[in-house]
Amino acid sequence: MMKKKGMGTVISILLTAAMLLGGCGSAAETQTPAEETKKETVQQEVKESAVEEKAEETDGEVVELTMFGFKTGAExxxxxELIEQFNNENPGIHVTYEGISNSGGYQDVLTSRLASGQGDDIFMAQAYLGQLQEAGYVKDLSGVSTVADYTELVQDLMTIDGQISGLGMEIAVFGMFVNMDLLKECGIEKAPANYQEFLDACKAVTDAGHTAIxxxxxxGTGLAVFAATRGLYPLYQDAEKAAKIEQINTGxxxxxxxxxxxxxxxxxxxxKGYINPEKALVTEAAKDDIAEFVKEDTAFMPGGSWFVSSINEGAPDMNYILTGVPVMDDDSLIMINAGVKLCINSKTEHSAEAEKFIEFMTGKESLDKYVQSQNSFSPLKDGSSTSNAVVDPVAEYLTSGRMISWVDPSFKSPVEPWTIARSYASNIAAGADIDTTVKDMDTDLTNKIKLK
Known part of the structure; x- marks a missing residue:
């Protein structure tokens, strides 16, 4: 087992205590220090008890693996369930999971742990995986047996400089959530299919006294969905896309x-007043925006397919869909990613056991369960994607290729489009001039490329 320092305010989610502590995601954030200490003590006791029981069952030592990720609460x-299943089926191995949300600082904590030698055996990564690979923190998973089961598209999205450092758990989608009943109330019969229809719908909604978006x-998440889809789609449709991305990489x-x-x-x-910038800048993705949307007085919300479970919890009777983001003059688009990449720490002392866990988690049965729970799409050739009618409209965009990737390994660090888009879209919302923002962005990138 790789030891790590305590995180204090970090929300610790231990699989062995999941049945006892299920549903405590948001409540944990408001616990007093005494309650938090008591909870951590109980979790540790349950964890140690489970490992001891396993040791008795196997008549030997149990290999304990720690996993760190950005999935918390309903997400x-x-x-x-999958980690518990693996633990039950592999009595000689015990996996515990700890989560911090992305907005709660997951990337910074992950990087700090790895840099200090206190990294977990297994962890999740997203756009910054290229940096972690370059720093030597991740094991090459190209030889894992399940890699061959992924579609060609997803294999391309997982490959960075000829290496696969993380295996995707899903094809995740960013699109536009639409409250269909609210639109009908405002005289609109269908979700907008292009930018002008979107503007017309926003005007009708606000004129009726409701919130547009x-x-x-x-x-920067929701703001960047608008900016990145509109801005980068021409690049993704360019016949010379690969050459131009390489020119961007070199400055x-x-x-x-x-x-x-x-x-x-x-x-x-x-x-036009359809996005309130002051409110947006304090609105947390997959939390505050959902809380607003489920009040059913808002027509649109940019967000990910994994939002669906939380929306259904907050407004079980809402008539809504997830469709494309209507940002083009003649079309709507989605953003995709080979999401939730599972990685193995290159410094782990239990590489074989960690790889066995990764193979289990990325097998068809496991991924089918996970994809259904995330209302997303399978990354496997013969995998089963979500059957949720709410996200049916998105499938058409995947099939027709009307999309961009928000984590594309063709871009090389420090050119990370999703990270850049989120940061500078926030600047626009804060009142920055567009030409100045573009100039600052390019200057910053040029300097980082020179220093690389």
């Missing part, structure tokens, strides 16, 4: 020249 979906911006081509149109659209929505 965990089938994750606790619930948009997160505390970490020969301005990344800001693509993002500018996205920033113009975002500012247009703000100037």
């Amino acid at each position: 965990q979906g089938a994750l606790p 619930a948009c997160s911006g505390k970490d 020969e081509l301005s990344f800001g020249s693509y993002m500018k149109d996205g920033f113009i659209l975002l500012k247009d929505l703000i100037d």
Whole structure:
């Protein structure tokens, strides 16, 4: 087992205590220090008891693996169930899971742990995986047996400089949630299919006294969905996409020249009053925006397919769909990612056991369960995608290729489009001038590329 320092305020989610502590995600954030200490003590006792029982069953030592991830609360979906199943089926191995949300600082904590040598055996990663690979923190998983089961598209999205450092658990989708009943109340019969229809719908909704868009911006997420889809889609449709991405990577081509149109659209929505910038900048993604949307007085919300479970909990009778983001003059788009990449720490002392766990988690049976719980799409050739009618409209965009990737390994650090889009979209919401923002973005990237 790889030891790690205590995290104090970190929400610790131990699989062995999941049945006792289920549903405590948000409540844990408001516990007093005494309650938190008591909870951690109980968790540790339950954890140690489970490991001891396993040792008795196997008549030997149990290999204990720790897993760190950004899935917390309702977003965990089938994750606790799958880890428990693995533990039950492998008495010589015991996996415990700890989670911190992305907005709660997951990336910083993960990087700090790995840099200090206190990293977990297994962890989740997203856009920053390329940096972790470059720093030597992740094991190459190209030889894992389940890699061959992934679709060609997903294998490409998982490959960075010829190495696969993380295996995706799903094809996750960012799109636009639409309250269909509210639109009908305002005289609109269908979800907007392009930008002009979107503007018309927003005007009808606000004229009727409702809110047009619930948009997160505390970490830039919702704001960046608008800016990135509009800004980067021309690049993804370019016949010379690969060559141009390489020019962006070397600084020969301005990344800001693509993002500018996205920033113009975002500012247009703000100037028209359809996005409240002050509110957006304090709205946490997958939390505050959902809380606003489920009040059923808001027509639209940019967000991910994994939001569905939380929306259903908050408004079980709402008539809503997840469809494309209507940012183009003649179309709507989605953003995709080979999401929730599972990685193995290159420094783990239990590489074989960790790989066995990764193979279990990325097998068809496990991924089918996980994908259903996330209302997302399978990354496997013969996998089963979500059957939830709410996200049916998104399937059409996947099939027709009307999409961009928000985590694309063709871009090389420090060019990380999703991270950049979130940061600078927030600047636009804070009142920054578009031309100045584009210039600052390119200058910053150029300097980072030179220093690389």
